[in-house]
Amino acid sequence: MSRRTAVKNTRKVKAEDSSGINPRQPCPCGSGKRYKACHGLAGGVVDVPVARPFEGLAGETELIALREFVPSGTAKLTLKDGGREVTLATVLPMAAAALVRADDVAFVGLQVQTRSNDISRDLARALRWVLDAKPGDVLPVVGPETEAVEDRERLQDLIDPEAAFEPEVHSDFTWWMPEGTEPTSEVALSLERANSAILPTERIGPSAYWVDAGEKAHLRWVRPEPEEQLLAAMARLAARGELTLGEGSRYAGSFRAHGLLVPVWDLDRELHAREWVTGAEELGKRLDTALASLDAEPLTVPERRSRDGLLGRQITIR
Template structure:
């Protein structure tokens, strides 16, 4: 190696700190600032966003669905700590991070603004807060200031990792209120706004949700497989003409959410959600078989072209 090359390479190494991030790169926290002016500044904390915050949890796929696109849903949290039952909720009144109703029922919100780069850590903070809260208490936001101790916990530290999370989908937000009570003031206004924004949604399989978006319906299905393997399996089915759920369905594309891929199908909205359940189940079986065949049977040329087509069909949900 020449002296000039050695000096050049040394400068490259020096241009990065122990995080491996160059000072002039965009900060990975998503602030829009350069790293040197954000988390890489003097006194800054290297807090790289966690790409897959729910990894290791038995309900990872359901949590992603509840966090990203289920409008009104709840799920009991399988805690291994504390004496209070805690329910995860998609949205709480006035977008609170957590609350305890007047009747003592405790909720932690999923669809909230995060204050750190790890959603799992923020949820753990909210859970710790709600375990000690009194009836009527509300936690508007959660962040580092709500840490109960010096060692930040994550949701994975507080729950049974092997326990599934069973999501319940609701047609409105009346579950916000204790049975027989009437909302008033800001809560009533928040309830009215939330109900008016709901897209009809039903769960038709594990982490598989039918959504009526207006002009058409969709199946949004959070899949646990690594993206590369899943795309290869979907490509295999596409090349065989087996990627649909039956007549009136069409593969639309996919989006990424918290480290996992979420394939989406357009569906005939004239059919009820329950009428797609069997097609989704059969498609799931085909996906599993295609995944199992990948080691023994590499993709053919036609299947590779199908995969390239699937890669170009990234979509954005609203």
């Protein structure tokens, strides 16, 4: 026996732990980490990434859009216990987590730095803060967690999960300030920078947003269906040449955000956003029909090839 072989044969294989899970295998929690670096750690894991932080909320798809790509948008929150009216906003001055304007209007920011692996929990903590805040108060960031019960609350615990969620898209950030008031120099600078970076955006359907990115316009559509089913339905349409909003549109690909798939189409930017509303509605109907047909009609060979092509044009951002 050679020396190399002898050394190789004397190496011991690390045994599975008491849970019966191989430490080198992906953790069953879905975090994407190996078990030994996640729940296999001594004492377990306190903060496991949440794949779908807005799951269970009627506004899940809209929340993802507001969090990821709508530049300036707001939506009223319906609290379970009533009380103060709170508005969820994409971005607040200086990227604050929450604030109460001088006119006592309360906001919670969505596009903020997270302090945990659960955006829903961070939002709940900001919402809890703003309920007791006074006019002029600002929460720059969500602070470190404590052992308090409210620190384990999630957005789903504080708002009505079935309440209608209707975002309003704005062309700029003038809604930051109460009407008729002048911003301070610091807020004015933040306002100017935010307005200069904004991309023209319009909501042309539920969770469907037209965005003018400069050289091209796009439709970004957050879909609620499980990814596998949605891809199969899209493949069925693609095989028929029906995965389109009409002339001047082309399916570009998709990205995953917070557990859901967001298909993207390139659009002719010479056409106004409103001119794509009908095309989006008709595409939505075709998708619904294709989704309903999947149980009775398995994908054909051409449709499976189309699905493989769609899979090759995916990325994950969250």
